Amino acid sequence: MVAPVRRPNPRLSNLEAPDNPGELRKQKKTVQIYDTTLRDGSQGEGISLTVPDKLKLAQRLDEFGAHYIEGGWPGSNPKDESFFAQCKGLDNAKLVAFGSTRYKGTTCEHDKNVQALMKADTPVVTLVGKAWDHQVSVVLEATLDENLAMISDTVAFFKRKGREVMLDAEHFYDGYKASPAYALSCLHAAVKAGVDVLVLCDTNGGTLPWEIDEITRVVVAEFPTVRIGIHCHNDMELAVSNTIAAVHAGATLVQGTINGFGERTGNANLMSIVPTLQLKMGHDCVGDRLQQLTDLSRYTDEITNQPHVPNRPYVGASSFAHKGGLHVAAVLKDENTYQHIDPVLVGNERRILVSELSGRRNILTKAEELGLHPADESKDGVEWNVRVKAVLEQVKELENKGYSFEGAEASLELMLRRTVHGYRPPFELLDFSVSTDNKRVVYGNVLNATPNNESVTQASVKLALLGPEDGGDQCPTKICFEIAEGNGPVDAVNGALQKCLLPVYAPLRSVSLVDYKVRILDNASGTAAITRVMVEFEESSNGKRWTTVYAHPNIIVASVNALMDGFEVAMWDQLPQCIING
């Protein structure tokens, strides 16, 4: 039987945020966070979590203050079953097992999926039930009444077993638009069977925020004593907005995933929803633990082996990165001029970038971050401001030639340090040369010959090792000439440089080249194009990383200079060992 329904009342539609704090406080409520990264999130392409990964993530979500953690679908695969067998001792969150309502034509006692859910032995069970008549006919190939019985039987079964039960009403919004009476009757069937939470799903992600608002209000009014939840997908990039709209309309539980991971274009991103609910709408979700947000997001990227997305709101590396000179100047006077919140609230930080779009203040801030202070630098009578201006001009000029300092702060640091009065580089490159011999070699006998190319690259470098300024006779400048072979030009030059430098700067042994990126800047010039080389280094003793940049029409010149700069950075804090007779 289909239950009677109330039609949506357009006058109920109201997307305006309360505009006075009193009203906001009145509406402030706890919104429960239901994380489904371990279940719906792992339906995202490219995401495959091991059981230990799932256990670690569940632990982190628990520490973060999620109210519910959906661990998986126990009837789906052995991995999820094993997760439920091992996941014990969450402090704050309730563990949830997910599965579908019983299959048609059977009973809960005989349904494999239902029995697997039982075996998972979790305090909470979430059931997906169809709420769109079209899907019932086409996908389940069941009658509308049979679907209602599948919902109510399964909810009642788990209620009898003492579980907290949620119904994820699949396709609810599309179902409501197609047939409001039937969609609501699915919810009524669950409520009559004792369901604890009705979760309205925008399964295909195709519903607009004002439709979510209007339909959610109808459900909230229809079931005033039942908790209403929301589950959105991001097919129109509206999953976060739609979730927020549902809460504004009365939902008190939100389902979503960390970083929005999920099938197709993903699920609603809890990393945007939680701070918005707390900081903009005054609801309570995880309290002060909101400061763990950025860490949680990046930890999850690591564990799922996904690249960090810098422009993710709130948690991205660029979320509070300021580049334009005017913005930087303003933010330094008052952060709120170009920031909508204090990044500390979500565990993130403000960053100042340096590029051709910078003004003086970008450079001044960087210099301060590096501990270079005007007071130290005026010994030669040149004003600090004059130096900064010179560096700014150099940045703009070099970016015009193909450099990019945003991703290579070490090169900027070098430029700043080199302007400091009395700065003495640890070495100077006097000469270098590289040659590659490529020989065609034929292996085997005449009948069965395998042609191959064998190449050997050799590099030589001539360096002046400068030593300390006051080294005098004890530690004079030394000329070093070394030759090395390598797999290619960069490897060979690197080898020769290290031969010269290691005897003088022993700690350089723990420095390695971890990334090497080449980009052709004016591809119209073909092989004569300017090449930008970025080299990333790592100091293994402390995990410190830095990147240098150089641009030149000759890829080898660009690479050697970026390498040399990287070594210079590594040698700043190290005292040279003098070699008198080396």
Ligand SMILES: CC(=O)SCCNC(=O)CCNC(=O)[C@H](O)C(C)(C)COP(=O)(O)OP(=O)(O)OC[C@H]1O[C@@H](n2cnc3c(N)ncnc32)[C@H](O)[C@@H]1OP(=O)(O)O
């Ligand atoms: C919107 C969502 O995200 S829902 C979650 C989707 N996630 C997943 O499907 C991941 C886990 N799934 C699985 O491991 C498998 O699909 C299983 C174990 C659940 C089912 O596997 P199988 O029994 O081999 O069935 P299969 O996946 O081929 O087909 C699904 C069956 O479930 C039925 N079904 C679908 N939804 C429901 C539902 N809400 N209630 C009851 N039965 C349902 C379908 O009608 C179909 O049965 P049919 O083949 O008799 O028509």
Ligand SMILES: CC(C)C(=O)C(=O)O
């Ligand atoms: C099963 C549910 C929660 C789902 O993913 C959806 O309907 O979008």
